Amino acid sequence: MKILDVDLLQDGLKRNKAMLERLRNETENIERTVSGLVEMDELLKGAGGNAIRDFYAECHLPFLQFFQLFSVTYLQTLEQMESALQSLEPDPAGYIRQEFLEGELEQGLTLIGNLTEALTNEANSIMDSVSDIVALPHLDDSAVQEGVITSKKKRDDTVQKLNEFDYSQTVSLNPVEQDIQTMDTWLTDIDGMFQSGLTDVHFQPSRWGILANTLKMELEARTSRIPGDTAIQPNNYDLTTMFSTFLIGASPLQFGYGGFIRKPTVLYGPSILGFASLPTHSTTKNINENV
Template sequence: MKVLDVKDLLLGIQHTSNQLNILKNQIKHVQMAIKEFIVSHEDSFKGDGGRSIINFYQESHLPFLLFFESWIEDYQSYLNSLENTINDFESSPAGFIRQEFLENELQLGLRNTLQITSELTKEANEVIKTVSDIVPLPLLEDNRFIQASMHAQDSSRGTVEKLEAFDHRETAALDPLLKNLDNMEEYIKKWLACSKAATYLWPIISQELLIGRISMMKYRILVHKGSKVSFKIWLKEPLRGLLKL
């Protein structure tokens, strides 16, 4: 069953956006460190071996970090879009929608109210009929109440449909982010295979650490996609490990 807690969700978006900004700055610092390393060692790293180390940073490491930075920007764009969509879907910052309540408790309450109202109206009209010769009273009508109750039932069903469509649409929008996380993970695994013995190629950032952080982020997003509670798990702590790069 889906739950939309607007306040909690918006706080989660803001928290994640702040973490992404920190991560983006950290990546920029790593990029600067690599560029400084290349400049400071370009003259001393002669020959094929030295050149291969410089090429590794220029052709593999820096492009990867640029791709990672681009991925963060895509993630931020997704969060901005999500925030706008939430505001369109539920304008109240304190809005709270629980599918289970709309489908079960509310529907049951409306049905019981309709039944009770119908019975009371019938009983009242029977009493009115018995005194109609003495006091001419109009019979009670419950048509308006029935129409209002049916409208409430339709409205609650419509809200559930919109909530499920909202959740499906926003979780589907995570697929490209997940795909690019997979690509980054595979890219790092190839680094691991190619440079298993050449530990000197990684003086600035550990590929084991990086792949672990990317895997954790992917896990967080997958948990969200499989969760029946809209966005609550995924948005809370998706980047904490990555900030330790």
């Protein structure tokens, strides 16, 4: 049995939209920063420097770009859901409980119809018994019975629309869930590389290429470039602080009717990100000399 609480659902949709906007803005900043790191070909040279740039170009940039597309798709889905909700029940305080409509309301309407019919028949029978004394017009309960029939039809229409709304909005969330699963697989694969020590200066593009096909294919199929400002941040921009601040404040993704996606992301923390080994101007020089 389904329940629709308009105020609660609207509040959830608004919170998810606000969260997506925040995450989208933050990932745009992250993408610009990582792009700037990848383009530091003059600072990160040699086998070690190239491996570091390849690591962020192959592992992080596609994920960030894919998330941008995901956030747009998810936001459009939420807006479509708001529109469908408005069509189903425009009252912000609306509350529809299928169990009540098919149970208590059905019983109440049936009782009204039966009781009205019984009382009408009884009254008409009494009037018939005194018809030789005084002629009285019979009572007509047809208006009440029509009202009961109309109410049941409206009840049935409401239940049908509620089920259609539930089904259509659940189906509309399937692509969102698939995108989340794609990103989850991507993060799991990166985590496996971290466990194997194949990141930063030890990054192996050929091995990663075998794992990265699904998300990249999805990314290429949708667009070749994410819209937005692609300006490069200064070389001394604090990458670790920016990533940490973003991730510490990020909430788990919510979708559907209260569902959660919780995944310990491999992007947490400078040690996992590999930013601890990101060279400053002085250490970059040492890398170039040693490679």
